[in-house]
Amino acid sequence: MRLGLFGGAFDPPHLAHHRIAQAAIDTYALDRLYIVPTGDAWHKSRSLSPGQHRLAMARLAFADLPQAWIEPMEVERVGPSYTIDTLRALQARHPQATWYLFIGGDQARAFGSWRDAAQLAQMAQLVVAQRPQPGEELSCHNLPVTVQTLPTPVLPVSATELRAHLARQMSTQNWLSSDVLQYIHQHHLYRSHD
Ligand code: ATP
16 A cells, blocks of 8 residues: 655645645555644644634545545644654554655755654655745755655645635635635635734
8 A cells, every 4th residue: 555644734725735635646656645634732823723624624625536535633632743643543554555745845844843753754755845935945954864856836825825815805716626615605714814
C-alpha cells in the first residue's frame, strides 16, 4: 500500500488543497490519501471554525477524489495534536505501507521545528507543494532530509485571504467549490474577519 498524509486547518478547504491532493494521488499512485483536519485546540493565534464544520467541508471539497479519506482523529483528540502522533496512529493501522507526507512550502520552511521532525522524515517521504514566496529557496531548515517537490503550479491562495473575502462578501473567484461555498452560507461561517 502506498499511503499519503495531508494535514491542515482546512478552514476552509480551497482549490490549492484540492490540486495538491489530486497531484499527490496521481504522482505517487496512492491507494489512499488521509486528509486530516487539525484539532480545535491546536491554533493559538486565532480560533478555528469548529472541527465538525471543517470535516464536513473537507468531505465536500474532496468528494470527487475516491482515494481521499477524511480522517477525524485530530478533531476528536483532546488537546494539541502533533503530526508524529497522527502518523504513528495511521501506521499502526497499516504497518506494511509506504508513507508520503504532503506539506506546503510555508510548512516546509518550519518543518525543522515540528515535534520529532527527524523521525517523521524517516517514517514518511516528505513531499512539498511550492507556495508563492518570492526569493526563498525550498528547504527544510536544519534537517538532513530528502525533500521531493509536487508537480503542481504555484497557486496564489490562502484560507486566510478567502475568510477575509467571505467576511466582506467579496467574490472568492472559484477558489472554493460550489458545495463548500453553499455549506459556508448555510452555516453562516466566516461572517466576521479574525
Ligand atoms: P491559513 O491561511 O488559514 O493558514 P492555508 O491556506 O495555509 O490556511 P491550511 O489548511 O493551513 O491552509 O493548509 C494545509 C496544507 O496545505 C499546509 O501544508 C499548507 O502549507 C498547504 N497549502 C495551503 N495552501 C497552499 C497553496 N496555495 N500552495 C501550496 N500549499 C498550500
